[in-house]
Amino acid sequence: MSAVIDSNPAQPRWQTITGLVLSGLIVAFLVFDGAIKLVPIAPVTETLTALGYAANPMLARSLGIITLACALLYAIPRTSVLGAILLTGLLGGAIATHLRVGSPVFSHLLFGVYLGLMAWGGLYLRYATVRRMIPFKL
Structure with a gap:
């Protein structure tokens, strides 16, 4: 199984380092976001209320647990693709919520898109398997 997600030893070092930095930033953000929830x-x-949800501490804690679970799965190399898939779903929900309440586009609505691109970009740069799953033809 490890051969499926191992980084390509022939790929440039900058590519691996850039992928690790992007992935590390995502994990750091998700851990912070999950912890404050x-x-x-x-x-x-207050933000939950502004987004149209109940100001229920249990709702915030549940979202925090889900966020931390996604971060953990994403941070572990063997489960990083599963973590990215689950994270994509979580971010899709955040994007839908911001769309529903009419949040500003570039700072709020698209923030989930930015995070998703960083998360998948980190995996794309690190793992040849992900590059084969998502080929960019020029």
């Missing part, structure tokens, strides 16, 4: 601090419940 576990507490949950006042800005979290």
Whole structure:
């Protein structure tokens, strides 16, 4: 199984490092985002209300657990593709929520797209298997 997700030893070092940096940034953001939802601090419940959800601490904690689970799966090399798939679903829900409430496009609505591109971009740069699954033909 490890041969499926191993990085290509022949690929340039910059590509592997760039992929690791992108993936590390995603994991750091998700851990922070999940942790503040576990507490949950006042800005979290206020944001839930602004997005049309109940200011329920259990809802915030549930979202925090889901976010941390996605981060953990994404951070482990053997489960990183599964983590990216689940993260894509989570981000899709965030995008739909921001679309529903009319959030600003580039700063809020597309933020989930930016994170998704970074997450998949990190895997794309690191793993030849992902590049074969998502080939870009020029």
